[in-house]
Amino acid sequence: MQLPQPAYLPAHETSVQQVYLPAPGVSVQQPFQPQQLAPSHYQPMVGSPVWDQNSLASTFSTMTLTPPVNNDWYLDTSASSHMTSHDGTLSHSSTPRFPSPTSIVVGNGSLLPVTATGKAQLGPLVLNNVLVSPQLIKNLISVRQFTVDNNCSVEFDPYGCSVKDLFSRNVIIRCNSSGPLYPLQLPVAHSLVASSAPPYLWHRRLGHPGREALSKLASAIPACNKSLDSICHACQLGRHVRLPFGTSASRASNNFDLIHCDLWTSPVASVSGYKYYLVVLDDCSHYLWTFPLRLKSDTFTTLSNFFAYVSTQFGTRVKAVQSDNGKEFDNSSARTFFLTHGVLFRMSCPYTSPQNGKAERIIRTTNDVIRSLLFQASMPPPYWAEALHTATLLNILPTKTLDFSTPHSALLGSAPSYDHLRVFGCKCYPNL
DSSP, X not given: OOOOOOOOOOTXXXXXXXXXEEOTTOOOOSOOOGGGSOGGGEEEOOSSOOOOHHHHHHHHTTOOOOOOOOOOEEEESSOSSOEESOGGGSSEEEOOOTTSOSEEEOTTSOEEEOOEEEEEEETTEEEEEEEEOTTOSSEEEEHHHHHHHHTEEEEEETTEEEEEETTTOOEEEEEEOOSSSOBOOXXXXXXXXXXXXXXXXXXXXXXXXXXXXXXXXXXXOGGGGSOOSSOOHHHHHHTOOOOXXXXXXXXXXXXXXXXXXXXXXXXXXXXXXXXXXXXXXETTTOOXXXXXXXXXXXXXXXXXXXXXXXXXXXXXXXXXXXXXXXXXXXXXXXXXXXXXXXXXXXXXXXXXXXXXXXXXXXXXXXXXXXXXXXXXXXXXXXXHHHHHHHHGGGGGSOBGGGTSBOHHHHHHSSOOOOTTOOOTTOOXXXXX
């Protein structure tokens, strides 16, 4: 920098004056204003020709010292946000919007304007919410925000720093430094990983993952951070499946207006000779009945007995039956019985078990209880029929279907009793 020529005072003003210039090593980025520097940053010049301060200030006001562009990032434990001097280091940037800050407060209380915000990619690591301020000299990494962004920890030592995974404690990056600062320097392999491959090519290389899974790889593969330009036809054909069934919100208004039936086949015959069990679920009260069967042909007899039980005990009739299209339900005897009793018989379509979803779901819930009881009692699977009788205590448990009321209260109109309950599998001793 070429200093301006001194402007001398008239000859009759012979008193010695002191002029302050920036000390060596003091960085000046804004237009130089002498009165803005602290006294410790000045160097007095005694006995030298006297300068005209007004002329000196007007000359320096037209000069700006611009430091060279620095692409290195430095870890800073006192920075509250990531910040850089130019947006060329960012993968993408935008104008700052609320709640992003509009200025940066530095140590002496001055405010540096923020011109943009964005995101930076440092190999496998990411910097979110980076503030861009052209008046900065160094690119700073907020250690606090850095550990949150990458789910990692940073350890400092006299020879450098290490970035480690927060859970596995594996070293992600080791950066050696001779001081006085801690720069984050990446290996060449990380900085150049697949930067030229487009996202659709990585989509094919990785076996056609979904968009969400692909975006999670952005820390290791920067190209995955961009969305696919077009629809992948291979994905459309390879993942073409049946649309899911919507959750049914319908419910019968009265007890026994509709019952759901299904038959479960056990892979292991019970010690009492049972191979199947029939479930009957009332759609209104959600009350469950289970009947162990030895043969599938016993299904019709059990159903006809259940109809008689409902007529006698509750003084009403079953109006509709929902089941799958199994032959234990769809046969001439059953159809004749339903017709003579005025019962509406509804069957699900072949290979469409979700249409009988309530019965399917209650079988799964019952089997979960049976298995838990057998494991608790250390009993082998052949005792599943004995655990089945205890599993019907589902009727005295609150259920979300009834707004956490119990099926027992919904059907019988009274609160259930729990005093008689005992742990399944308690030891007993025969008295001989």
